[in-house]
Amino acid sequence: MTHLDPPGGHGRPAVASAEPAAALARCVSVEPAKFAAAHWGRTPLLSRADELPNPAGFTDLLSPADADELLSRRGLRTPFLRIAKGGELVPAGRWTGGGGAGAEIGDQVLDERVLEQYAGGATLVLQGLHRLWPALVDFTRDLSLALAQPLQVNAYLTPPGNQGFATHYDTHDVFVLQVDGRKHWRIHPPVLPDPLERQPWGGRADEVTATAQGPAALDVVLAPGDALYLPRGWLHSAQAQESSSLHLTVGVRALTRYALVEELLALAAEDPRLRASLPFGTDVADPDAIEPELTETVEALRDWLLRADPAALAGRLRQRAWPASRPAPIRPLAQAAALTALDADARLSPRAGLRWQLVPRDDDRVALRLFDRTITLPAQCEPAVRALLTGTATRVGDLPGLPDDDDRLVLARRLLREAVVVPA
Numbered sequence: 001m002t003h004l005d006p007p008g009g010h011g012r013p014a015v016a017s018a019e020p021a022a023a024l025a026r027c028v029s030v031e032p033a034k035f036a037a038a039h040w041g042r043t044p045l046l047s048r049a050d051e052l053p054n055p056a057g058f059t060d061l062l063s064p065a066d067a068d069e070l071l072s073r074r075g076l077r078t079p080f081l082r083i084a085k086g087g088e089l090v091p092a093g094r095w096t097g098g099g100g101a102g103a104e105i106g107d108q109v110l111d112e113r114v115l116e117q118y119a120g121g122a123t124l125v126l127q128g129l130h131r132l133w134p135a136l137v138d139f140t141r142d143l144s145l146a147l148a149q150p151l152q153v154n155a156y157l158t159p160p161g162n163q164g165f166a167t168h169y170d171t172h173d174v175f176v177l178q179v180d181g182r183k184h185w186r187i188h189p190p191v192l193p194d195p196l197e198r199q200p201w202g203g204r205a206d207e208v209t210a211t212a213q214g215p216a217a218l219d220v221v222l223a224p225g226d227a228l229y230l231p232r233g234w235l236h237s238a239q240a241q242e243s244s245s246l247h248l249t250v251g252v253r254a255l256t257r258y259a260l261v262e263e264l265l266a267l268a269a270e271d272p273r274l275r276a277s278l279p280f281g282t283d284v285a286d287p288d289a290i291e292p293e294l295t296e297t298v299e300a301l302r303d304w305l306l307r308a309d310p311a312a313l314a315g316r317l318r319q320r321a322w323p324a325s326r327p328a329p330i331r332p333l334a335q336a337a338a339l340t341a342l343d344a345d346a347r348l349s350p351r352a353g354l355r356w357q358l359v360p361r362d363d364d365r366v367a368l369r370l371f372d373r374t375i376t377l378p379a380q381c382e383p384a385v386r387a388l389l390t391g392t393a394t395r396v397g398d399l400p401g402l403p404d405d406d407d408r409l410v411l412a413r414r415l416l417r418e419a420v421v422v423p424a
Contacts, residue, residue: 020146023139025053027175027227027250032146041173041194041231041254044187044218049225057225058177061135062155064246070126070133075099076109080132083114085122087166118157123164126155129248131326136248141328141353143175143250150253150324158183158240167212167237168201173252174230178222181245183238187218190233196258201235211235222247255321263316264308273300318357322371328352330419338423339416344397344405347424348412350389354420358382368420375418381411388415394424 021032028035029047039045049055070076083090095113098104118124126132130140130153144151158164158181169190176185191207192199201208212235221241222228230236238247268274274297283289328351338346357369366382368375377385383401387393393400399408415421 019142022053023142024146026058027143027177028229029227035229039229039231043231044234045229046218046220047227047229049223052225052227055225058179058248061139061177062129062133062179062246062248064157064180064244066133067124067126067155067157067246071109071114071124072111074132075103077105078107078109080127081109081114082125082127083117083122084125084164085117085120087164090117090122118159121159121162123159123162124157125164126157129153129155137329140250141325144325145353147252149255150321152251152253154249154251155179156245156247156249158238158245160240160243163237163239165237167208167235169195169208169233169235170230170251171195171197171200171232173232173254175250175252176222176228176230177248177250178224178226178228179246179248180224181243182221182223182241183245183247184221184241185218185228185236185238186212186216187220187230188212188214188235189217190235193233194231194256195233196256208235212237253324255317259317259320260313263313263320264305266316267308267312268301268304271300271304274304318369322355325353325355325371327354327371330422334423335416335419339413342396342409342412342416344395344408346396346412347394348388348396348416348421349394349424350391351420351422354389356389356420358386370420375414375420377411377414384408384411385415388421
């Protein structure tokens with residue numbers, strides 16, 4: 001089967017601007033090729049504000065005033081806020097409650113209680129900001145396209161002289177973007193290189209503590225506008241200095257080779273030899289009884305892996321990765337109004353950040369695969385869909401491959417209703 005994909009890579013969205021590259025340039029002070037070869041998944045990278053293209057810093061993404069807005073006026077609920085003190089999470093019941101008349105939900109963030117915690121030295125962790133705050137929604141989408149990986153964004157607000165968490169490691173790579181104040185970071189090498197999500201630092205707490213008592217690989221104070229990249233597994237702790245600190249942590253939920261192993265094993269269920277039951281009466285606690293079964297299973301698995309279909313594996317990885325990176329938000333009311341007013345002179349644009357594939361089928365139809373569903377269309381629609389999603393045509397009346405404007409309008413309405421395209 002031939003896959004018809006947008007320019008720029010298999011299954012990747014077409015990128016018509018330099019915004020993804022600009023988003024990455026805000027985080028690292030070296031060229032993308034050097035970052036990929038020397039640092040990605042390997043070693044930390046410290047980038048000072050005067051080495052980055054926006055020396056004014058990151059307040060355009062989230063300022064202290066913005067954080068106050070979120071904490072006081074946006075009806076925030078758990079789990080979009082965590083509070084930590086002395087290396088432990090503060091139970092949510094101490095800072096949440098009902099929101100008053102018409103908002104009696106019991107887990108709304110109470111600003112008075114948040115003040116009490118923060119004034120007492122607790123660190124506030126605003127979570128999931130890539131879904132909440134407009135500037136970070138856009139920035140995260142662009143950076144996700146540049147890295148081809150799903151991302152998440154948290155913000156950490158720490159009072160002067162305080163430290164929210166003890167030395168630990170993350171199971172995902174992070175970019176730390178210092179927004180306000182200064183924070184002292186101590187970085188140590190991994191006790192477990194490239195940990196998986198199922199291998200959190202708590203299971204190696206003694207090793208982490210012992211390593212943290214040794215010399216640091218990096219001992220730095222981040223000032224506003226500075227950025228730090230940390231691969232997963234690198235130990236770190238951070239303490240606010242003479243004033244309060246606000247930094248953003250962009251977590252990179254990268255796929256690993258182990259993810260390929262997991263999906264290969266899921267596909268291996270197609271092999272009847274690997275579905276076979278163990279012999280009747282097998283003592284599973286007896287290594288001698290298991291040994292011949294292990295040998296035959298390994299042989300069957302090896303034979304199956306040699307025949308594994310890359311297209312089938314890619315399909316499973318797509319289903320795993322694409323839903324983790326949502327495209328740009330749409331405006332439902334504006335989208336509905338555009339449907340009503342649509343004519344041949346209307347201009348449409350691809351939904352920013354939308355990952356898609358066009359795949360011909362055997363029934364004279366074409367499948368448009370998206371992050372959350374698949375749309376089937378007549379095969380003659382393929383040139384028009386491609387023109388819209390690559391941005392080479394924006395006027396409905398100019399869509400290629402369809403016989404008349406009536407057919408073009410039918411297709412345009414379908415793609416608007418499915419939120420594949422948006423009004424230009």
